[in-house]
Amino acid sequence: MTKKVLVVTEIKDQELRQVSFEALAVGHELSAGGEVVAVLLGENVDNLTTQLFHYGADRVVTVNDEKLKDYTTDAYQQALLQVIDKESPEGIILGHTSIGKDVSPRLAMKLEAGLISDVTAIESEEGEVIFTRPLYSGKAFEKKKIKEGIVMATIRPNNIAPLEVDESKTGDVTPVSVDIKDIRTIIKEIVRKTSEGVDLSEAKIVVAGGRGVKGTEGFKPLQELARVLNGAVGASRGACDAEYCDYSLQIGQTGKVVTPDLYIACGISGAIQHVAGMSNSKVIVAINKDPEAPIFDIADYGIVGDLFEIVPLLTEELKKV
Ligand code: FAD
Secondary structure (H helix, E strand, O other), X not given: OOOEEEEEOOEEOOEEOHHHHHHHHHHHHHXXXXXXXXXXXXXXXXXXXXXXXXXXXXXXXXXXXXXXXXXXXXXXXXXXXXXHHHHOOOEEEEEOOHHHHHHHHHHHHHHOOEEEEEXXXXXXXXXXXXXXXXXXXXXXXXXXXXXXXXXXXXXXXXXOOOOOOOOOOOOEEEEOOOOOOOOOOOOOOXXXXXXXXXXXXXXXXXXXXXXXXXXXXXXXXXXXXXXXHOOEEEEOHHHHHOOOOOHHHEEOOOOEOOOOOEEEEEOOOOOHHHHOXXXXXXXXXXXXXXXXXXXXXXXXXXXXXXXXXXHHHHHHXXXXX
């Protein structure tokens, strides 16, 4: 049965986040030939609609409102509920991002809808979409489907491929005005801790440092390698606790979950809580001077040695490519 599916897109630094395109691909699968409607919220978003059509949206709902300039739970929840009320979708897809994780359970509760969170894969079986999500920090996977009501899901960035770009695709834009009131949070200032480089959650390549980098200075060769590879720098909690870097870089059970194509772990022992945040990376390279370090158990390629010798060598070689 065909479905109308709303895909809630996200903007960062005036650009659409990659996860929005991945969510459109899921919306497409779930709609089974129905309508995929991208929802674009912000202060001035009209210039971003074209790209959404190219990535598979059949129609785009735009909501321009100064109260949506920066994310707040109240404003986004109210705006989305009003859009959902107007559109009456059978499916709603969001990214499993800070925004998606915050707003999706609130929407699901208000809509009395089932919500499958942190989806890493989808498949269709006899007309129904089955969602796969990891359990126990990625040690097991469960397959789920929602049998009745609105089907809601959040999808983990970097796991599901977007549709092939079709630059000839266009569609209708539906501007919607919303009534947002009683916002309990006022954003006064946004202070960015990691201002430059690639977004860690969406990076295709992550170079991560642990306590083995031995200090703030020790991160410099890793930053250089990440720059050459157009990747992002991450860290273990050991490195964050030792104040070698900011907690916004922490990967793991109590940090960010990343699934890049390539994860380079430098001076990280491979504690279970760290592995929980990166074990689904497609290729894992570990650099550690201890050949018994547990990180080698999950690494596809292991280099036993001093990271301060190996990382600069790697960087120099990669610069030549
Ligand atoms: P270490 O375990 O000290 O390892 C450092 C490694 O560097 C060693 O293997 C050493 O051989 C190697 N090394 C040293 N010098 C060099 C060199 N010159 N060249 C190459 N290798 C070198 N941790 C996380 O990362 N993320 C989390 O989200 C997280 N959540 C947690 C939640 C809870 C409830 C608890 C209890 C712990 C959590 N931890 C988390 C902490 C986790 O248990 C580990 O303590 C932490 O991951 C260790 O960090 P590390 O590997 O950098 O340090």
